[in-house]
Amino acid sequence: MDMEGVDESFRVTPWEVEGVVDYERLVRLFGTELISDELMARLTSLAGDSNHMLRRRIFFSHRDLNLVLDDYSAGRGFYLYTGRGPSGPMHVGHIIPFYFTKWLQDRFNVNLYIQMTDDEKFLEESRGLTLEDTSRWSYENMLDIAAVGFNPDRTFIFRNTEYLGNMLPLVLKVARKINFSWVRAVFGFNEQTNIGMVFFPAIQIVPALFERRRCLIPAAIDQDPYWRIQRDIAEGLGFYKAAAIHSRFLMPLTGPTGKMSASQPESAVFLSDDPKTVRKKIWQAFSGGQPTVEQHRRLGGNPDADVAFQWLYYFFEEDDRKVEKLREDYRSGRCLSGEMKEILIEKVTSFLEEFSRRREEARDTLHLYTRDGGLAREMWERRHGLD
Ligand code: TRP
Secondary structure, three states, X not given: OOOOOEOOOXXXXXXXXXXXXXXXXXXXXXXXXXXXXXXXXXXXXXXOOOOHHHHOOOEEEEXXXXXXXXXHHOOOOOEEEEEEOOOOOOEHHHHHHHHHHHHHXXXXXXXXXXXXXXXXXXXXXXXXXXXXXXXXXXXXXHHHHHOOOOOHHHEEEEEHHHHHHHHHHHHHHHHOOOXXXXXXXXXXXXXXXXXXXXXXHHHHHHHHHOOOOOEEEEEEHHHHHHHHHHHHHOHHHOOOOOEEEEEOOOOOOOOOOOOOEOOEHHHOOEOOOOHHHHHHHHHOOOOOOOOOHHHHHHHOOOOOOOHHHHXXXXXXXXXXXXXXXXXXXXXXXXXXXXXXXXXXXXXXXXXXXXXHHHHHHHHHHHHHHHOOOHHHHHHHHHHHHHO
């Protein structure tokens, strides 16, 4: 099988990440583009603000981002689409891309659609989840997502098991354009794959056709195979090819291989972890330090392998000067692994404290994002006007 995103040393598909990902190689395998300094400068200037995840190339790759910016400049606008597979509790690695998405929404004042794929997580048989499980996780995860604080007038969060009827006409138009050998090649399906999984890509593609303007998808790079199919069929159906902006993965607490997962609780900090658990998990995290303090002072540590530093760099320390000083101090041995961990514990704990307050408030505001009025109504009216 020669799926794209699979190399001798790593494997990135929408369902699994194994090994140490070589992101530059992945960009070549997927055929996406690195975000150049020039493109970042253009995005920053139109946004009227700079973003640390862009500066640090946590969002590092894209498709057609330049065209999105052309559309914005020309007044045609664009819209955002992202999603979540509700298979369990969300961890910090899951929520961080939503903060970047909020930054985009606020800066460009655009519509945002968020798809909850409770159908997909049920169909992935190896997860062993019932429909009741995925529907409950959907609700829990929607509270997490609502806690991020999107613009309620411009955001629609929907679960596939509820909303599919509304999407079905478009899902069918998409499904008719995709044959089995295509999804088999893209996703690695085989004769044993259940037919729900074989059909599912049509459902994840459709929100990238919700409006008759360009769709920009902020998501981790493992979701790119869907957008590639969308891009091959969109124009034939009278829509724009989707644009995408791709993130790297947050390093698991257990070290540089694979990705964080709910089945391995020590690999991740969950949004519901209490301060004691956070402290314990980060304290046990993989470190780039030397075995003894004496050696560390003398030889210095490796910030590239140090999970605490990597988490600060990825998201938790916004100040570039501070983060670069930490990198240098760690490399030179001035900063010890325990000190780096303390800094991260403080950041993550205060982030989660604020987050859980907002999540409680979201119980009262969730309906603003899920109602079938608002953006959902506007979208269908606009569609039908144009169809
Ligand atoms: N398949 C994604 C997951 O398992 C969920 C998803 C649906 C998604 N639509 C999306 C993610 C759009 C990013 C962008 O998590």
